[in-house]
Amino acid sequence: MPNGGRPLSPPPAGAVTVIGLGSAGCRMLSAVEDAVDRYEPDPAFSYVAIDSSVPDLDANASAEARKIHLDAPTSRFSDDREKLDYLDVSAELAYDGGTTRRRPVGRYCVDNAESVDPFVEELSGVLGAGSERVEGHPEAHHVWLLSSLGGGTGSGLIPLLAGLVDTLSPQAATFGIGSVPRLDGLESTSSVPPGDSTLYYNAYAALRELRVLLGLGDGDPYPLELELQSDPRSVESDSLALEGSPIDAYGLIGTDQAAVADDAYIRTRNRIAADLIVDSAVETDLVASRPAGGWTNDTTLFSLDGGGFSAPVDDLREFYETAAEREETDAAIGRKETRHSSVEDALRGARAVLDRESVAALSDGEADDLPVSPEAFARVRDEAASIDLVHLDEPKLDSTVESAAEETDPIGSIDDEALTTYLLTGQLKRRAEDVVHSHPFPEAVEALADEVRDRIDDPVPGADADPVTRWEQTLEPLLRQRRRTIERAVDRTLPVRVFHRREQKSRLERIRERHAELRELKDEYERLREVRSLVVERHERAGEDLRAERDRLEAEVRELREERTELSERRDRLGRRLDALEDALADPSSGQYSTLPVAAPENADPDAVLSADSLRDLVGADVVAGVAVTDALEETVARLGESVSDRDPVAVDPDTHRRLALSVSDPDGELIGIADDEVTVAGFGSPDPTPFERLDDVSGVPHGEPFSVHAVATYAPIALENTSEFGVVHEWYTDPDRDAGALFDRADAEERIARCFAYPELLAADAPDD
Numbered sequence: 001m002p003n004g005g006r007p008l009s010p011p012p013a014g015a016v017t018v019i020g021l022g023s024a025g026c027r028m029l030s031a032v033e034d035a036v037d038r039y040e041p042d043p044a045f046s047y048v049a050i051d052s053s054v055p056d057l058d059a060n061a062s063a064e065a066r067k068i069h070l071d072a073p074t075s076r077f078s079d080d081r082e083k084l085d086y087l088d089v090s091a092e093l094a095y096d097g098g099t100t101r102r103r104p105v106g107r108y109c110v111d112n113a114e115s116v117d118p119f120v121e122e123l124s125g126v127l128g129a130g131s132e133r134v135e136g137h138p139e140a141h142h143v144w145l146l147s148s149l150g151g152g153t154g155s156g157l158i159p160l161l162a163g164l165v166d167t168l169s170p171q172a173a174t175f176g177i178g179s180v181p182r183l184d185g186l187e188s189t190s191s192v193p194p195g196d197s198t199l200y201y202n203a204y205a206a207l208r209e210l211r212v213l214l215g216l217g218d219g220d221p222y223p224l225e226l227e228l229q230s231d232p233r234s235v236e237s238d239s240l241a242l243e244g245s246p247i248d249a250y251g252l253i254g255t256d257q258a259a260v261a262d263d264a265y266i267r268t269r270n271r272i273a274a275d276l277i278v279d280s281a282v283e284t285d286l287v288a289s290r291p292a293g294g295w296t297n298d299t300t301l302f303s304l305d306g307g308g309f310s311a312p313v314d315d316l317r318e319f320y321e322t323a324a325e326r327e328e329t330d331a332a333i334g335r336k337e338t339r340h341s342s343v344e345d346a347l348r349g350a351r352a353v354l355d356r357e358s359v360a361a362l363s364d365g366e367a368d369d370l371p372v373s374p375e376a377f378a379r380v381r382d383e384a385a386s387i388d389l390v391h392l393d394e395p396k397l398d399s400t401v402e403s404a405a406e407e408t409d410p411i412g413s414i415d416d417e418a419l420t421t422y423l424l425t426g427q428l429k430r431r432a433e434d435v436v437h438s439h440p441f442p443e444a445v446e447a448l449a450d451e452v453r454d455r456i457d458d459p460v461p462g463a464d465a466d467p468v469t470r471w472e473q474t475l476e477p478l479l480r481q482r483r484r485t486i487e488r489a490v491d492r493t494l495p496v497r498v499f500h501r502r503e504q505k506s507r508l509e510r511i512r513e514r515h516a517e518l519r520e521l522k523d524e525y526e527r528l529r530e531v532r533s534l535v536v537e538r539h540e541r542a543g544e545d546l547r548a549e550r551d552r553l554e555a556e557v558r559e560l561r562e563e564r565t566e567l568s569e570r571r572d573r574l575g576r577r578l579d580a581l582e583d584a585l586a587d588p589s590s591g592q593y594s595t596l597p598v599a600a601p602e603n604a605d606p607d608a609v610l611s612a613d614s615l616r617d618l619v620g621a622d623v624v625a626g627v628a629v630t631d632a633l634e635e636t637v638a639r640l641g642e643s644v645s646d647r648d649p650v651a652v653d654p655d656t657h658r659r660l661a662l663s664v665s666d667p668d669g670e671l672i673g674i675a676d677d678e679v680t681v682a683g684f685g686s687p688d689p690t691p692f693e694r695l696d697d698v699s700g701v702p703h704g705e706p707f708s709v710h711a712v713a714t715y716a717p718i719a720l721e722n723t724s725e726f727g728v729v730h731e732w733y734t735d736p737d738r739d740a741g742a743l744f745d746r747a748d749a750e751e752r753i754a755r756c757f758a759y760p761e762l763l764a765a766d767a768p769d770d
Contacts, residue, residue, distance in 0.1 A: 013043040013173075013281035014140035015133035017126060020049045021161065022106070022154025024179055025147035026060035031270035032146075033062055035278045039663070040704030043142075043281045044133055048126050050161075052109045052153045053098035068122055070109035070153070071097070080112060088755045099152030101198045103205060103758040106156020111228060120164060127169040138171030144277055145176040145247075148255075150199030154178075155206040156758045159213050163226045166246030175249050175280070175287055177273045177304070178206070182254040184646045186724035192745045195257035198752070200725065200744065204733070205756035207726040212762040214299040215245045216720070221765035249287040249300035251276065251714070252644045268592050272306035276712045279661045279701045286661050286714050300716045303644040307592035308663075308710030309632040311618050312585055316598060319581045320606040326574040333567045340560040343553055346371060346414035350550040353422060354543070371419060376408045380420065384427030389435055390524060392428075392531045397538060400424065414553070418545040425539035432532035441525035442467040444518055448475050471522055479515045486511060592639060593710070596628050614667035614706045626684035629671070633679060633709070637691035642715035645722035652719035658694065660713045663701040672709065674700035729753075 020029030026049045036045050049061030052070040061067055072093055081087045086104045099105040110119050127143070134140040143165050147154025158176065165174050181199040193200060211217050225239040253273055259265040280286040287302065349371020370377055383404050387396075405420040445467040452475070486508040493501040582602075588595030601609075601623065608621035618624040642656060662679065664672050673680040677698040680686045692698060695713070703710075720726040732740040733753060741749035757763060 011137070011140050012284060013142040014137060015130040016043050016045045016142045016144065016277070016281050017130040017172075018045060018047050018144045018146065018277065019126075019161070020047070020061065020065070020154075021145060021147035021157050022051055022151045023053070023056045023060055023148075024151060025049075025145075025154045026051055026057065026065075027266070028146040028177065028179075028270045028273050029065060030060060030062050031267070031274035032144075032277050033064060035271070035274035038703075038705040038708075039278050041278050041281055046126070046130060050153075050157070052106065053096075056098070066126060068119070070115065070119070072105065072109045073112055073114045076112060076114065077108075080108065084108070084111075086758050086760055090755070099156065101150075101152040101196070101202060103152050103156035103202055103756050106151075106153040107160055107758040109153065110157060110160060116228065120168070123161075123164055124168050127165065127172065131169055131172070138169070139173060141169065141172040142281060143169065143172050143174045145174070146273065147176075147178055148181075149178040149203045149206040149210075149252075150181040150255075151202065155202055158206065159209055159759050159762060160226060160240075162213065162246040163240035163242055166242060167240055173248050173284075174246060175251070175277075176247055177251045177253060177276070178210070179255045179269065179273075180207070180252050180644065180723075180725050181257050182646075183724035183728070184254075184256075186728045186743055187647070193257070195260070197744045197746055197749070198756075199257065200729070201749070201753045201756045203725050204729040204753060205758070207720055207723075208730065208766075209757065209759045209762045210250065211720055211726070212766040213245060214247060214250060214301055216299070216301060217766040219765075219767050221762070224765050225761065226759065227761055245299040247299055249302060249716075251287065251302050251304045252718070253304055254644050271593065272304060272712070275306050275308075275663070275710050276304050276714070278703070279663055279712050283661050283699055283701050285697070285699070286659060286712060287716075301718055301720070302714045302716030303642050303718050304712065304714050305640045305643060306710065306712045307594075307636045307639055308708060309594045309596055309636055310708035311615055311624050312588055312595045312598060313612075313618075313707045315581055315585055316601060316609055316623065319578065319585065319601050320609060322574055322578050322581065323602070323606070326571060326578065329567055329571045329574060333564060333571065336560055336564045336567060340557065340564065343556050343560060347550065347553040347557060349414055349419075350546055350553060353419065354546060354550060370423075371414050372408055372423070377423070379407050380404055380423045381427055384424055384431060387428065389428070389432055389531050390527055392534070394534060397425075397428075397534065415545070415549045418542055418549050421538060421542035422546050425535045425542055428535040429532070429539045432528065432535050436525070436528050436532050439521070439525050439528060441471075441518070441521040444521055445471050445475060448479075448514075448518070452478055468522060468526060471518065476515070476518070479511060479518075483508065483511045483515065592636075594632060594635070596624050596632055598623055599625075612707075614665060614671070615709070616668050616671040618707070619671060626671075626681055629709075630681045630684050630687050633672070633681065634687040634691055636709075636711050637687075637695075640691075640711065640713040642718065644715075644725075645718055646724055647722045647727055650719070651721040651727055654717050654719040654722070656715050656718060657696050658713065658715055659697045659699075660692075660695045660711060661699050661701045663703045663710050663712070665704060665706045665708070666702055667706065668709070669700070669702065674698060 018029055018032050020026040029047055029049055032045070033047060047062070047065035048068065049057060049065040050068045050070065051057040051060070052072070054069055057067055057069055074093055077093050081089065081091055087108060088104065091102060091105055091108075092100075093105065094100050099109065110116060127141075130141045130143070131138055145158060145161060145165070147158060149155045155178070158178070162174060162176070165172065181195065181203050183193055183200055186193070212221050215222065222242060222244050224242045226242065227239045251273075253269060255269055256265070276286060287300065352370055372380075383400065387400065401417070401421050401424055404424050405416050408416055408420045408423075449470060486504055490501060490504045490508060493504055495501065585598040585601055588597055604621055604623045609618065609623050612618050612621060612623075615624065615629065619626050619629065637660065640660070642658070645654075662672070662674055664674075671682050673682065677692070677695075678686065678689075679692060679698065721730075729740060729743065732738045732743055733750060739747075739750060740753065741747050743749070746752070
């Protein structure tokens with residue numbers, strides 16, 4: 001909107017529409033989105049990304065931005081090139097989109113019969129949405145146009161887009177920021193400027209047109225018409241009628257072409273621009289104020305700089321989380337080592353038991369390497385010795401094992417039931433084998449066999465035959481037969497043969513007693529053999545269990561070693577990470593956006609740090625020194641400066657006003673005080689006033705990001721004549737006695753500069769007033 005009748009400063013923004021033009025502008029736009037996310041300002045922000053290259057648009061614009069792709073019509077271009085005086089006959093459209101840094105092509109991407117109508121319609125919708133948010137207060141709608149001045153799309157669209165915004169939303173406050181490829185000291189150096197010289201040609205052309213558009217040229221160009229020779233249908237006529245500058249304030253930020261390959265450098269430049277946009281939504285004096293007495297021009301041309309500092313909260317949190325993880329890892333290593341020692345003790349014990357041919361024959365001294373105490377082994381041995389083998393059965397054996405296991409208390413983590421069963425049944429096995437081997441039944445059978453061997457016709461099984469088999473198959477039937485024979489003889493003996501009858505009865509009684517005795521011995525012998533089989537089977541089964549336990553223990557030992565190795569490696573990694581974090585905290589990054597140092601974080605209370613929500617809390621917890629905050633404030637402000645005007649001596653005295661906005665979160669307002677252009681840090685005195693004395697105004701801007709402070713400085717007005725990018729190039733380019741090609745070591749420089757102008761109507765209007 002025209003500047004006439006405006007208040008000294010636009011009101012704080014109720015809605016902010018940010019439009020990124022071209023690749024550089026879209027990157028700035030994304031930085032604004034990041035700043036809004038960090039600072040959480042009150043006004044509603046909306047984002048529009050405009051570019052002629054689809055890949056660049058997709059790469060540089062976020063998903064939140066409304067994307068507008070400019071696609072110049074190739075079918076009309078040849079005819080339009082002939083009739084549009086801003087298109088050089090050598091201009092071409094890139095086959096894959098984009099403008100290849102041709103500013104006139106950037107203008108043409110909108111200024112053609114096929115594109116103007118849909119573009120204006122979409123732009124009208126975007127601006128209308130912002131105006132609706134501030135219904136009744138249209139001047140509270142701020143519109144920002146962001147671009148590089150050295151490219152093709154963005155710099156080629158600035159005047160046209162500014163005019164369209166002024167036409168479609170005349171009450172809105174319109175601002176812009178352009179990045180300028182720097183030519184510092186162009187007059188005093190003999191070296192060729194770095195990078196593509198087209199960037200500098202475009203920047204000069206864009207600045208010269210912008211100078212006229214802002215009303216800062218040699219005469220008053222208004223009223224002014226920007227021709228739309230492609231006969232658009234979305235505006236009332238074939239031109240944009242401007243009664244005054246469509247831009248309230250325009251800011252320049254320099255870009256060193258030798259550093260543009262450094263992503264961090266570009267992010268810093270874009271962040272400065274973003275911080276200004278967000279802060280100016282509250283503190284509009286940053287970009288559109290009028291000092292006492294006023295300036296001669298209604299529109300402000302300013303340069304900007306910025307910086308800040310923050311506490312390394314993420315690194316601090318990572319430090320304490322890493323320290324806690326390392327502590328837990330140490331505890332885990334300790335647990336693994338304890339378990340490893342226990343398992344290895346158990347494994348050695350299992351091997352010692354299994355490697356013995358017999359654990360039953362061990363003396364007390366020889367049992368020292370078993371995985372039980374000598375006392376426990378003696379109890380097992382005594383328990384085995386006390387068992388009545390003849391009456392031992394499986395339930396009694398199970399009960400005995402269970403009782404013994406409770407008393408065994410093995411060394412290490414060996415399976416106590418398997419160990420106890422093996423030790424106890426080993427004792428019982430040896431005892432059962434001894435008892436069976438020494439039992440009188442086999443000898444009694446052998447003695448009986450010797451007695452009857454010559455008296456029977458059938459052969460008696462040999463001495464190696466099983467005694468029970470010999471008994472049951474031959475000897476017992478023989479005894480029964482002899483007993484029946486004698487019984488019949490007794491029955492046939494006459495009573496009168498008293499002596500003979502008595503002798504026969506005595507023989508019968510002896511046979512009966514011997515038969516009964518042998519049967520009793522046989523039953524006991526068989527029972528003992530059953531017990532022996534029971535304990536042997538249980539001993540073998542316990543041996544299998546113990547071998548399985550040994551294998552399990554061996555596997556666990558291997559696993560524990562691997563886990564301990566992994567934990568040790570993790571502990572080493574965590575230790576290295578802690579060392580790196582401690583070094584980074586003690587010696588943090590510096591630069592325009594720096595990090596506060598933190599010394600000896602291990603001495604602070606982690607809970608106090610992790611629960612902190614502001615710099616004030618960190619200072620109170622003695623994590624960040626208050627003097628470090630004071631020093632950081634001094635260094636941040638000392639680094640700020642008006643860096644666009646590089647000519648010395650200056651060509652024009654612009655009487656520049658220097659304004660600083662210092663942004664802190666609400667909680668940190670209690671730590672950092674800003675009043676009457678003075679800044680103090682509570683409890684730590686005032687920073688060195690010298691850097692602040694170079695400023696005319698200092699104000700505070702609250703923001704929602706804790707743990708950080710940022711500063712934005714604006715220098716207004718500035719004079720383009722004091723810059724190498726415009727002033728030096730303009731003097732050489734417009735002087736018929738000098739050749740601007742000498743500045744760039746290019747013989748065709750002036751011819752190429754001439755092809756960079758996209759708005760000849762602006763150059764025509766730049767004439768001195770009579």
